[in-house]
Amino acid sequence: MKVTPLEIYKLLPQTNCKECGETCMSFAVKLTLGEAKLEDCPLLTKEEYKENYEKLKEILKPLTEAFETGLRLDEEKCTGCGNCVIVCPANVAAEKEVARGTGPKGDEVVFRVENGVSKIINLQRCRRFPPDRINCRVCEEYCYTRAIEIF
Amino acid sequence: MIRTVCTGCSLLCDDVYVKIENGKITNIWNACLLGVEKIKSSFSKQRLFHPTLNGRKISMEEAIENAADVLLNSRKTLIYGFTNSSNEAIEKGVELAENLRGFFDTTSSLCHGYSLNLASREKLSNPSLEEVLDFSDHIIYWGANPAESHHRHASKFTVFPRGKNVPEGIESRVLTSVDVRQTKTMRISKHKLVIEYGRDVELIEAIMSELKGKSLSKGNIAGVPLKDFIGFINDLKNSNYVSIFYGLGVIGTNNPAQKLKKLFQLVKELNNQQIKCIALPMSGHYNMVGAYKVTLMKTGFPYAVDFSNNSPRHSENVNFISQLLKGKFDTMLVVGSDPLSSLPRKVAQKISKLRLIVLDHSPSLTASKSNITIPVAFTGIEAGGAAYRMDGKKVELTKIVDPPENIYSDEEVLIKIIENLK
Structure with missing residues (x-):
């Protein structure tokens, strides 16, 4: 399954706080490439984003298992x-x-x-x-x- | 493995490795499918091995003597082909035409010879593909589909390589395709501008108008939805170095002169606006540019040169086809081309009525109908020589194996024919 950065971005806080060192969009790109972890975003782990966090975890799950793909x-x-x-x-x-x-x-x-x-x-x-x-x-x-x- | 230059198309890829064991090709690295087919066909049993006179096998010496005899006794000879020959062979072709006071033309007169001529007249710059590799951040394929014609164009030079000003390769560049249908090149293009057939000029005018600050708010432009057009214009305005590669889609359809002139105006307009822009044709045959350049250097004219008088002559509206249809020739020498298959019926019928001499390495319809067929070596595989890459860079071709016994290169055969004229 292909995951697009836009799909990820929609579920991010979109505040561009840059606490992770990136804008939300470039953070989304890094997530799809497996170059960043969801936990790098300090807002996502907070209660108000819990639902989005869970959804993102689900979407990104196949990527963390990339070594099993062919x-x-x-x-x-x-x-x-x-x-x-x-x-x-x-x-x-x-x-x-x-x-x-x-x-x-x-x-x-x-x-x-x-x-x-x-x-x-x-x-x-x-x-x-x-x-x-x-x-x-x-x-x-x-x-x-x-x-x-x-x- | 032996490193060689591929003559599959005018990219003349110089990073191809060939492994030959016991006289057989066992492995080829880096060449695309087109190049591989070309290299393999030189080892094929289907190639031409024996000279023939009206279908009967004869010796090479007899074939050359007979060819010289036919040429000496002809009223007027058309010497044609040469886009699949080395520069040296093209020079010999010109020399032969001069000796015979014949008419010399190359396949480039039906292909991008016209484009090169116009580009030179319009004083357009002619950069190398290496320059495009290093600096061009917006590549436009216009009426060209390298995914199916020049497979390695994008990967070797224009789109994927990381260059000085485009360090991320494709991620530092914008790729645009303009064509009348969805092409395989469009699959990887950011901007896919599918225009309606014959409406190139309209699209160019709309682009120029946008560049000059006059926006068009029509629903679509030459069939391209406004949204797609605007997206492309935004990227175009932000480009530093635009490279337009135009193919036969531009010159092989109605009114090529008008389309080319408009395209060149666009190149100039972008340069005026401080956006560097260049345009290069996507030449097909591996030495189409050589056929154009060598003819120009030897005669002062790009193609369609008449040697009837003492000095070579060329006229804008005259090429071998117009002369053929007027019945000007009684003999035709074809070098490395198959006009009976590739030209329109009316022209092919005229050719089939001439005394035909064909020099080729592989069977073709023209070779099968010719009076004298002389097999030749595969230049770039069995014979050396030089050729010009599509951007005009001179490339030395390599000989990696000997040709079959008693088979010579087209250059050598032409030299022998010239000697036999005396």
């Missing part, structure tokens, strides 16, 4: 455009040149285009897995052909 790539749909290869932060971390749009030449990356289609060669390096456990979905979001599915 990544599927349909090679029949893939055209080897390399959008996933270049957009993937784990790929960039593995090979610096990938950040500049150059296809990888090593074996450390998550995605590499081989024989015209993208292959997942190191799924365990995906940021959705521990230790990061970030709800990153950029490969799925920017796939031209919807060949990538995160479930």
Whole structure:
């Protein structure tokens, strides 16, 4: 299930108090990415927001279990455009040149285009897995052909 | 693995790795499906191996002698193709046309050769794709769908890479697509402007009017809902460096001159407003830009050059099609192109009545109907040479394997034909 920042934002206090260090909207983005915790917001734990807090906990629950989710790539749909290869932060971390749009030449990356289609060669390096456990979905979001599915 | 330059399209990707074991391709890294097909087809048993004369196998020497003979005895020869050839081969094509006092034209005269010519006349800047990578924060695909034509355009250069002024890649850039239908490129675009067919000029005029501070409050603009249009305009006004990549959707439909001129006016208007803007065509064939540039350098004209007189001539309204339809030619030499499949019936019928000589590496309808077919090597795989990338950057192509026995590059075949003319 995809969680959008807007959906989260609607349930936040929307006071922009910045006690968590962010505006409510950017806090919402961080929550969807798994980069912040609900408890970072000092208002949410107060009685008046209890209902919203519980709802948010429910919505964000699947994200905290991101390591149990998977990544599927349909090679029949893939055209080897390399959008996933270049957009993937784990790929960039593995090979610096990938950040500049150059296809990888090593074996450390998550995605590499081989024989015209993208292959997942190191799924365990995906940021959705521990230790990061970030709800990153950029490969799925920017796939031209919807060949990538995160479930 | 061997590093090579892919000739699948005019992006000329230089980060492709190929593994060859026992004369077979066993792995290709980083090339898209188009590039892979191109590389693999050079190893295919379906490629052309033998020269033929009216369908009968002959030796390479006989084929070259026969070709030279036909060309020498022709009244007027059309020499055509070359967007899938190296710069060196294009030069030889021009030289041959000059020798024969023939007519030289390339596929670019039907493609973006026209756009490049107009852009140069309008004195538009021609930045490199690397500049776009580093600085452009708003990419617009207009009548172009790189998701299906230039698969790696966005990932290698324009949208996803992190550049100097766009450190977050796609998150630092705005992506807009303008087309007459929902395209796969639109799936990842922030602004999806679906216009009604043929109404490009109307949209451009509305954008220009907004830039000049005159707002249009119509329900929709060229079919684009006002809400979508305004969202796009807001982002456009906040951009620092806009790159417009226009495709055949702009020049392949009605009145390309009018649309292009308007588009270039928009480029100039944005620059006037301190928003840097550039426009580049999405050339298809890997050396379309080379066909344009080399012809220009060798003859002073971009395409459609007539050598009937001592000096080369070119006229605005004349290209090989208009001359063909007037019955000006009796012989045609086609290099790396398949006009019988790709051109309209009326033109194809005219071509089929000419004495045809075809140089190609793979079977095609034109090759199958030609009087003399000469198989050639795959440039960029079996032969080196240079080509121009879609932004005009010169790229050295690589030879990674030898061609099959007795098969030469198109450049070498053209040299041999020229030698045989004497």
